[in-house]
Amino acid sequence: MTDLAAAPGTGPGATGSVTATTAGTASGPGVPGYDAVLLAGFGGPEGPDDVMPFLRNVTRGRGIPEERLIEVSHHYQALGGVSPINAQSRALREALEAELRGRGIDVPVLWGNRNWAPFVGDTITQAHRDGLVRLLGVATSAYSSYSSCRQYREDFGMALERTGLVGSVRVDKVRPYFDQPGFLAPFVDGTVEALREASEKGLAATDLEVVFTTHSVPNTMGDSSGSATLDDHGNGGAYVTQHLAVAREVMAQAEKALGAAVPTWQLGYQSRSGPPSMPWLEPDINDIIDDLAAAGRRGVIVVPIGFVSDHVEVIWDLDNEALETAEKHELFFRRVRTPGTDPRFVADLADLVVRRLSGTTVGYGAGVDASAVDLPARPDFCAPGCCRNSRGAKPTTAAVDSAADWAGLEVTGSALVASGIPGTLPA
Ligand SMILES: CC1=C(CCC(=O)O)c2cc3nc(cc4[nH]c(cc5[nH]c(cc1n2)c(C)c5CCC(=O)O)c(CCC(=O)O)c4C)C(CCC(=O)O)=C3C
Numbered sequence: 001m002t003d004l005a006a007a008p009g010t011g012p013g014a015t016g017s018v019t020a021t022t023a024g025t026a027s028g029p030g031v032p033g034y035d036a037v038l039l040a041g042f043g044g045p046e047g048p049d050d051v052m053p054f055l056r057n058v059t060r061g062r063g064i065p066e067e068r069l070i071e072v073s074h075h076y077q078a079l080g081g082v083s084p085i086n087a088q089s090r091a092l093r094e095a096l097e098a099e100l101r102g103r104g105i106d107v108p109v110l111w112g113n114r115n116w117a118p119f120v121g122d123t124i125t126q127a128h129r130d131g132l133v134r135l136l137g138v139a140t141s142a143y144s145s146y147s148s149c150r151q152y153r154e155d156f157g158m159a160l161e162r163t164g165l166v167g168s169v170r171v172d173k174v175r176p177y178f179d180q181p182g183f184l185a186p187f188v189d190g191t192v193e194a195l196r197e198a199s200e201k202g203l204a205a206t207d208l209e210v211v212f213t214t215h216s217v218p219n220t221m222g223d224s225s226g227s228a229t230l231d232d233h234g235n236g237g238a239y240v241t242q243h244l245a246v247a248r249e250v251m252a253q254a255e256k257a258l259g260a261a262v263p264t265w266q267l268g269y270q271s272r273s274g275p276p277s278m279p280w281l282e283p284d285i286n287d288i289i290d291d292l293a294a295a296g297r298r299g300v301i302v303v304p305i306g307f308v309s310d311h312v313e314v315i316w317d318l319d320n321e322a323l324e325t326a327e328k329h330e331l332f333f334r335r336v337r338t339p340g341t342d343p344r345f346v347a348d349l350a351d352l353v354v355r356r357l358s359g360t361t362v363g364y365g366a367g368v369d370a371s372a373v374d375l376p377a378r379p380d381f382c383a384p385g386c387c388r389n390s391r392g393a394k395p396t397t398a399a400v401d402s403a404a405d406w407a408g409l410e411v412t413g414s415a416l417v418a419s420g421i422p423g424t425l426p427a
């Protein structure tokens, strides 16, 4: 096990072999090659009895009030205790595997979750038994932040540690993919469709507002999202910057497709869960709808760009709560669908995987890849301390996390795992 003192004091572009515990030959970052893809999901309950244990898994050690858990448990129970998210992850897993096979790439796509079975650790254990030791992670989350990127890398790092497979199995991760055209396209189509419907109902662009939504996170999590190396921090960090860039691009493409003026737009937040005393990203979607009604608008189009599928945060918080708020004011309301298994989205995920299989996008800070929004593409290997959490260091993969970068932070457990660092591939 690598301890913090032995962790690399490396900076951008570091490629050295850094751990004596990692088996196999060291090879440069240009020649990865993977045995399997690992789709990393959030996980959700599969029945009424799963709901509270699932919620405790999600919120363990995070200071989420008990009343909030009970309230959210009612959302799940109203849906029969089953989140649609696992079915959606299974469908995406299948679609991605089929897309790769269709391109003549016979790589299995495995699936593991953070908060519910099948857990990442169990999937990795089985993969190892099956001789699949070089895994490429794809998270069901498109943006940079602790919750949406780094925590998936911690899921990998902690799973390797718990299963004793550090050095025997390597898990990398493709970059945040918010900027891929196939991720944007379904949102553009949905927005255009909703605007056409509004127009058919006699609503002009000036009667409407397009509200892009994403999961609220604590302000501190937003501000520290992305990396200091890439100059992301502050003002909501990379998380907010990326969502604003996606929203701008969706509006630009929608305007082009419609060939007519589009409404004004804004970015709003949903599904806040912390105590009221803790600042989270605002404004909330429901407050926005109240304000729009007060300002005389007659309709709202909600575009949930923060999510890749129509899971509980989408169908409860938007299709129930936000809809209710809009109905209270008699506003026209449409909620645009998420990418799900849209073939264009699946094809772009496959592209990211293929570029990694062929070893052309490893590294960071080097403009490694194409971006369809007005921001540079993210690296596949995260910069030191990328999206870090002030709660302290946990094992991660798919980054170079230097000891220097963690100075001043409390280090828990056995600190950093080096298995995701370029140059330490198992044979
Ligand atoms: C950024 C982000 C994403 C998007 C990126 C990604 O997709 O990864 C996301 C997705 C999701 N969040 C989900 C569910 C929940 N999130 C919670 C709590 C929290 N989310 C947070 C952030 C995010 N969450 C945060 C900072 C917390 C506070 C606790 C903590 O610091 O971690 C809670 C606790 C109860 C409550 O809601 O208060 C639940 C139940 C589901 C599953 C839905 C289903 O079952 O269909 C999904 C996909």
Ligand SMILES: [Fe+2]
Pocket (backbone or CB within 6 Å): 215
């Ligand atoms: Fe969440």
